Amino acid sequence: MSTGKDTVVPSGTTGGPGASLPPVPPDRVPDATRDSTSKNYSEYGVAVLLLALGVWAITDAMSLTDLASSKGPVGAKTVPMLVGGLLVLMAILLAVDIARGGRGEQEGGEDVDLSHGSDWRTIGLLAGAFVANALLIERIGWPLSGAILFFGTTYALGSRHYVRNAIISLVMSVGSWYLFYAGLGIKLPVGLLKGIL
């Protein structure tokens, strides 16, 4: 891929000049103890979400009318009611489980380090890059908005080789535009570069 220093891990562990910066300065690493106490309450958030989804399903189902021709007790509203009921029931059971000390098990993985809490700055930057693409794709076209998405993501994840990343981003977005246009016959928005590509 490249000969840069950010080979296996993005966050340079040496911290020398030229090495990529850690995505989060050390002093901003969330405090583990604070995280675990706040988690107690945030776990209940899952139960609240399930409850809200369940209530939504049930209220939406109430607004449906069954056709006169449909037979028996089963119509358009039956399954939404059942699903809503399942969600409400699970919300209650989950709340009971949490109250009795049950905790959701966070998912591990090759690149996942669960010893620190969620890094909201990185997520915010990632979401920003993603939203920028969604807002811009039809205005300035995929070759530019896709490059912004790619560049923004590499920045969010701690890579600081600006020039190299910008070149890779543009090659990726223009290349994928051509691949989809010429190879697959799918026209992604061309936007500002109309006439050039």
Next chain:
Amino acid sequence: MDGINSLIEGFGTALTPINLLYAFLGVLLGTAIGVLPGIGPAMTIALLLPLTYTLEPTQAFIMFAGIYYGGMYGGSTTSILLNTPGESASVITAIEGNLMAKKGRAAAALATAAIGSFIAGTIGTLGLALLAPVIVKLAVQMGAPDYFAVMVLAFIAVTTVLGSSKVRGLASLGIGLLIGLVGIDPTSGQQRLTLGIPELADGIDVVVVAVGLFAVGEALWVAAHLRRSPLEIVKFDGASMNRKDWSRSWKPWLRGTAIGFPFGAVPAGGAEIPTFLSYAMEKKLTKHPEEFGKGAIEGVAGPEATNNASAAGGLVPLLTLGIPTTATAAIMLGAFQSYGIQPGPRLLDTQPELVWGLIASLFIGNTILLALNLPLAGVWAKLLRIPRPYLYAGILFFASIGAYAANNSTFDLWLLIIIGALGFFMRRYGLPVVPAIIAIILGPVAEEQMRRALQISNGELSGLYNTAFSQVVYVVIALLLVVPPVVRAVRKRRGGDSDNGPHGLVVDDQPLHAHANQEGL
């Protein structure tokens, strides 16, 4: 033996130069993407779906056949060379495989995985070809209540077998069913859960759901917890094994195949339990018990063959009944549906060219896979070193292309980030993703069968269980729900170790459920 004749015709379809090219491309892309850390078979298929938008269905599924096995094998390479696996079916492979690699036996571990996968995949695909017509003959007699019962079984199995918490599994199932409900009710034509948004009337596109839950959700989750210390990647050159490795491997390969295929073929489960059983069996039968826990080749050969045989077996319920048992199969089902094809017993009659072309391509893809992997193992291993910013930027980049190209609309990009956020929170709070994806794709079909069954019975609830077959299935479901807790309670009373993970699945004190959410990432 109509299976064999049809299969030969299938080879006629698959062996045209252009279709061979698609099979080759599928294997190549599937392996390359599947090797990438954090990307399992399900995400591989979801990310590569857009490439097939403009293909004919037959060509698209020939390519999927390659991606399916390629992605599966890519996952095991990752788990042998890195010390943590990317998908639950590779958890067991990772245990002995990584230990072997650390002893300097990476070449043999990769070779036994590659050859074992080839043998298991080939026998498993042959099993699929022979079994599919038989199942179809039985399945044409199945009515709506029977289908509904089997689907309930699939839902219950996937929520109770995977993951450490049943409440969270069922909650995930509920969320999936809810997402599946969004759109126009096919029977009454009314909009359900669409919030009045016209784009939602057609339901949420399967690509957006799959890519959102698996790719965007995973990228956000990993980004929030990116490892700050370098991962240890074992160095090796090429994949090869000596005479002794062969003699120690061939029996585990065959035993693994025999365990994996049936487990894959019953609509209940996935590859996690059979790979564990294979590991336990090899540990018992080996002549080198002292090597287990230190890198025994049998512990790689057996589970790896099991994994692939179960992947082949999983295509039996998918193609003959339209019932997916793993996340990967669910996304394949979604892909069929997006072509307007509903897998089921009639599929072999209505689309014989497609089905048998697909099965023949599985044989071909498997062979290409072996030919690619033995010499190229070192190249694949280099992909493990891809800088993580580029890896996750690439995932978000291609996820966005896929979602946008599905309907050429920005609306799907907004939907993608909402579903991605959902995927993030599910990973954060231990809600397994697999029940959700299966529910999203299978839920609407299950509703249709349920309503059909109740129409036939004039609304009597007994219409759901008035056939012998459906009653048997409900008994199985009841056993699935009742037996494991009872067994655990009995064990607890006997004073044995009570905290044994989900169903007492413990390998050398490493509880399996830690990885249970990861099937098919």
